[in-house]
Amino acid sequence: MENVKGTANANATIKSWVELHSNQLYTWAYYKTSDKEAAEDLVQETFLAAYHSFQKFEGKSEPKTWLLSILKNKIADHFRKAYRNNANNTVSFSQFFDSNENWLTDQIPQQWKEDDEQHLLDNYDFNKILMQCLEKLPANWKASIVLKFIEEKNSNEICQELEIAPTNYWQMLHRAKLQLRKCIELNWFEK
Amino acid sequence: MKKLMNYLMLSCKKAATLIDKKAEVKLSWRENMQLTMHKSMCDACTAYEKQSKFIDKALYHHIHTMTEDVNTIIENKELQTKIISKV
Numbered sequence: 053m054e055n056v057k058g059t060a061n062a063n064a065t066i067k068s069w070v071e072l073h074s075n076q077l078y079t080w081a082y083y084k085t086s087d088k089e090a091a092e093d094l095v096q097e098t099f100l101a102a103y104h105s106f107q108k109f110e111g112k113s114e115p116k117t118w119l120l121s122i123l124k125n126k127i128a129d130h131f132r133k134a135y136r137n138n139a140n141n142t143v144s145f146s147q148f149f150d151s152n153e154n155w156l157t158d159q160i161p162q163q164w165k166e167d168d169e170q171h172l173l174d175n176y177d178f179n180k181i182l183m184q185c186l187e188k189l190p191a192n193w194k195a196s197i198v199l200k201f202i203e204e205k206n207s208n209e210i211c212q213e214l215e216i217a218p219t220n221y222w223q224m225l226h227r228a229k230l231q232l233r234k235c236i237e238l239n240w241f242e243k
Numbered sequence: 244m245k246k247l248m249n250y251l252m253l254s255c256k257k258a259a260t261l262i263d264k265k266a267e268v269k270l271s272w273r274e275n276m277q278l279t280m281h282k283s284m285c286d287a288c289t290a291y292e293k294q295s296k297f298i299d300k301a302l303y304h305h306i307h308t309m310t311e312d313v314n315t316i317i318e319n320k321e322l323q324t325k326i327i328s329k330v
Contacts, residue, residue, distance in 0.1 A: 063330060067330060075323070078322060092322050096329070099326045099330065100330070149255065153257065154256075160287045161288075164290075173305075183305070202306050225266075226259070233298060
C-alpha cells in the first residue's frame with residue numbers, strides 16, 4: 053500500500069515538474085546541442101531518469117537544480133557519443149599557414165576591439181555568434197571542446213575517457229581554436 | 244650564433260601550436276623559451292595567444308550559462324505532453 057502511494061506521489065510530483073521546468077530544460081539543451089530532436093530526447097530522458105531515481109531525491113536541493121544536473125550528464129553523454137561517431141574528421145593546417153609556416157595574409161590575427169570583456173561574455177548576440185561558429189566545427193572537435201568545458205575535467209581525464217592520446221587531444225583543440233578564432237573575427241569583430 | 248638562432252627560432256605555425264598546447268599541458272623549458280622569443284618579435288602570435296585565451300573564457304562562460312540567462316525560453320508544449328504521457 054505504501055509503495056502504491058509512493059508511486060502515485062512520484063507521478064504527481066514529476067508531472068508538476070514537467071509543467072514547471074521542461075521548457076527551461078529544453079531551451080538549455082537546445083542551446084547546448086543546437087539540435088531540436090536531440091534536445092527533446094535529452095529532456096525526456098532526464099525526466100524519466102528523475103522518475104526512476106525519485107527515491108534518491110531528498111529535497112536537499114531545488115528540483116530544478118537536481119534536474120539540471122541530470123540533464124548536464126545526459127548532454128555530456130550525447131557529446132561523448134558524437135565524438136566517437138565522428139572520430140576520423142580532420143582538417144589540414146594549409147588553410148591557416150603558408151608553406152613557410154607563416155600566417156596566411158587573410159588569417160593573420162587582427163587586434164580585436166574589446167571594450168569590456170565581461171560585457172562581451174554576457175552579450176546575447178556575441179554568444180549567438182559563438183554558438184554558430186561552434187556549430188561549423190567538425191562534430192568530433194565540437195564534442196571535445198564542449199566536454200572539456202562542461203565536465204570541467206583536466207586533459208588527462210578527458211583523454212582517458214575518449215581513449216585519445218594527449219597529443220592528439222590538444223592538437224584537435226588547437227585546430228578547433230584556429231577555426232573558431234577566424235569565425236569569430238569575421239562574424240563579430242569585423243562587422 | 245646562427246646555431247643558437249636556429250635553436251630558438253620558431254615558425255608562426257609552431258608558435259601557435261605551442262600557445263594552445265600550453266593551455267593543456269606543461270611545456271618543456273626549451274618550448275617555453277622558444278615561445279617567449281617568438282612572441283617578443285611577432286605581433287600576430289601575441290594577438291593569437293590573447294584571443295585563444297579569450298575564446299576559452301567565452302566558451303566556458305557560454306557552456307555554463309544557466310537557463311535563467313537565456314533571453315527567450317522556448318515553449319515546447321508537445322514535448323511536455325509527450326513526457327507526461329510517459330511517466
